[in-house]
Amino acid sequence: MNPVIEVQGLTKDYGQGRGVFDLTFQVEKGEVFGFLGPNGAGKTTTIRQLMGFVRPTRGGARILGKDCFRQAAAIQAHTGYLPGELSLMDDLTGDGFLRFMAQMRGMKGLGSAEELKELFRLDGRQSLRKMSKGTRQKVGLVCAFMAHPELLLLDEPTSGLDPLMQNRFIELLLREKARGATILLSSHMFEELERTCDRVAILRAGHLAAVEPIAALRQTRTKQYQFTFPSPASAAAFSAAWPGAKVEGSSASVALTGQEELSRLLSLVAGYDVKDMSVDGGSLEGAFLGYYGEEV
Amino acid sequence: MICVPLLKREIKRNIPLLAIFAGILTLYASVILTMYDPELGESLAMMKDAMPQLFAAFGMSDPGTTLAEFLANYLYGFLFLALPLVMIILLTNRLLAGYLDHGTMAWLLATPRPRRQIAASQALFLIGSILVAVLYAGGLCALLSAFMYPGELASLPFLRLNLSLAALLSLLGSLCFGGVCALPDSRQGLAAGGGLCVLFMLLQMLSQAGEKWEWLQYLTPLTAFDSAALARGEGSMWPALVLFMAALALYAAGVGIFTRRDLCL
Numbered sequence: 001m002n003p004v005i006e007v008q009g010l011t012k013d014y015g016q017g018r019g020v021f022d023l024t025f026q027v028e029k030g031e032v033f034g035f036l037g038p039n040g041a042g043k044t045t046t047i048r049q050l051m052g053f054v055r056p057t058r059g060g061a062r063i064l065g066k067d068c069f070r071q072a073a074a075i076q077a078h079t080g081y082l083p084g085e086l087s088l089m090d091d092l093t094g095d096g097f098l099r100f101m102a103q104m105r106g107m108k109g110l111g112s113a114e115e116l117k118e119l120f121r122l123d124g125r126q127s128l129r130k131m132s133k134g135t136r137q138k139v140g141l142v143c144a145f146m147a148h149p150e151l152l153l154l155d156e157p158t159s160g161l162d163p164l165m166q167n168r169f170i171e172l173l174l175r176e177k178a179r180g181a182t183i184l185l186s187s188h189m190f191e192e193l194e195r196t197c198d199r200v201a202i203l204r205a206g207h208l209a210a211v212e213p214i215a216a217l218r219q220t221r222t223k224q225y226q227f228t229f230p231s232p233a234s235a236a237a238f239s240a241a242w243p244g245a246k247v248e249g250s251s252a253s254v255a256l257t258g259q260e261e262l263s264r265l266l267s268l269v270a271g272y273d274v275k276d277m278s279v280d281g282g283s284l285e286g287a288f289l290g291y292y293g294e295e296v
Numbered sequence: 297m298i299c300v301p302l303l304k305r306e307i308k309r310n311i312p313l314l315a316i317f318a319g320i321l322t323l324y325a326s327v328i329l330t331m332y333d334p335e336l337g338e339s340l341a342m343m344k345d346a347m348p349q350l351f352a353a354f355g356m357s358d359p360g361t362t363l364a365e366f367l368a369n370y371l372y373g374f375l376f377l378a379l380p381l382v383m384i385i386l387l388t389n390r391l392l393a394g395y396l397d398h399g400t401m402a403w404l405l406a407t408p409r410p411r412r413q414i415a416a417s418q419a420l421f422l423i424g425s426i427l428v429a430v431l432y433a434g435g436l437c438a439l440l441s442a443f444m445y446p447g448e449l450a451s452l453p454f455l456r457l458n459l460s461l462a463a464l465l466s467l468l469g470s471l472c473f474g475g476v477c478a479l480p481d482s483r484q485g486l487a488a489g490g491g492l493c494v495l496f497m498l499l500q501m502l503s504q505a506g507e508k509w510e511w512l513q514y515l516t517p518l519t520a521f522d523s524a525a526l527a528r529g530e531g532s533m534w535p536a537l538v539l540f541m542a543a544l545a546l547y548a549a550g551v552g553i554f555t556r557r558d559l560c561l
Contacts, residue, residue, distance in 0.1 A: 051402075053402070076406060104299070
């Protein structure tokens with residue numbers, strides 16, 4: 001079967017090293033595909049190319065077999081899009097905007113807009129101008145999902161959402177995936193992609209550094225486990241039992257890559273009086289470092 | 297070719313702006329019309345004699361004798377060009393430059409509507425607004441004249457005057473629209489298109505102010521709109537047709553460029 005998104009040697013050179021260079025990847029039908037990269041890595045630029053806003057300098061991208069620049073309108077009939085820099089038509093209310101967009105899409109009604117508003121606890125009667133950033137993000141999400149598109153292109157979809165709403169969003173994403181939708185989303189946080197994506201593309205400085213199944217990245221990711229003990233002495237005792245632990249006052253931290261050693265660590269620490277424990281999921285740089293053993 | 301939901305939205309959104317301009321046009325037209333004296337406005341003639349250059353710069357060199365000539369001189373020479381030009385610049389900003397600058401164009405393009413359709417709809421709304429403005433201004437003058445000076449306004453010359461004005465304003469609109477379509481930065485595009493229109497007006501004012509500057513009239517398309525001659529029933533409609541065709545070509549070129557260019561959204 002043909003992939004939903006086919007990107008072949010895609011290059012958009014804005015000069016001075018800005019842009020994206022020679023990207024090649026494919027996204028299969030029903031797949032959730034993540035773009036991971038720090039700010040300015042080229043995530044948004046790539047999504048803009050897929051949307052047909054800019055013409056590639058070299059190479060090309062096809063969605064559902066159609067050229068992303070020349071046949072953008074035909075592709076849009078099957079696509080839901082959420083821009084990364086969300087600006088809405090401030091003269092409208094939330095509901096007015098959704099109605100307008102539904103008409104622009106040629107929809108008969110509002111699709112699943114009501115259900116989605118319910119999911120995100122969105123009151124659409126307010127003017128968009130007066131909405132908070134998170135509320136506006138919800139309007140954008142409802143707009144992207146309401147037509148039940150085959151493909152969703154979501155640029156930093158959870159930005160501005162509180163943790164509860166981020167969870168709602170993940171629920172929604174998994175439901176759409178179960179329905180058979182293909183989803184491409186970008187993020188600069190590994191955790192966000194970890195919960196939803198099948199595969200992740202790592203972008204840095206406009207180049208595609210890797211495309212890996214999420215499980216492979218998870219395996220190589222380094223996490224920091226920090227334990228707080230009642231006294232510096234007990235922290236020191238713990239570090240003596242676990243070589244490599246870093247002691248700082250009465251707390252000790254351990255860096256683990258993969259999951260092999262986790263149960264050994266937990267059973268060791270269970271023998272101590274632990275006051276507190278925290279896990280740092282590891283930054284993007286950490287994930288990258290773990291996978292490649294080099295600096296981002 | 298036309299995007300109906302977008303057109304509906306623009307009508308709804310821009311009616312307040314159009315109403316304000318209708319109000320200003322009404323104000324000027326009625327004040328100027330009350331100043332018309334069928335016995336030849338002597339006071340105006342005296343003012344004109346006192347400062348002929350200033351009057352000439354604003355296209356008021358020849359007050360004429362008929363009501364149509366009077367209107368052509370005092371309204372169609374400058375006010376009915378300058379006020380609609382402001383409206384055109386504001387509208388172009390709201391219809392195109394604003395969407396691009398603000399980034400909301402991304403939403404319009406995230407629908408199964410081709411770029412061509414979106415740009416053409418906005419151009420159509422702009423042309424429509426210009427025609428409505430001229431229809432309103434002309435209609436208002438005709439109506440007020442019929443009440444205040446029954447039988448004084450020669451209808452055919454006046455109609456030709458208004459059609460020519462519509463053609464000229466369409467061209468100014470197409471310059472603003474084309475500027476936004478063609479330049480990578482929409483604000484600069486609007487400044488370039490609107491600036492060019494203002495420059496054309498200034499060139500015309502200069503060319504009328506004295507013989508030394510008369511050659512400047514060949515640098516501005518406003519020369520093709522000879523309001524005094526049209527009001528006298530002498531001017532030809534060919535210049536208006538040329539202006540209008542040029543406007544259509546520029547709108548089409550703008551839409552074509554917009555369809556192919558990179559959009560920073």
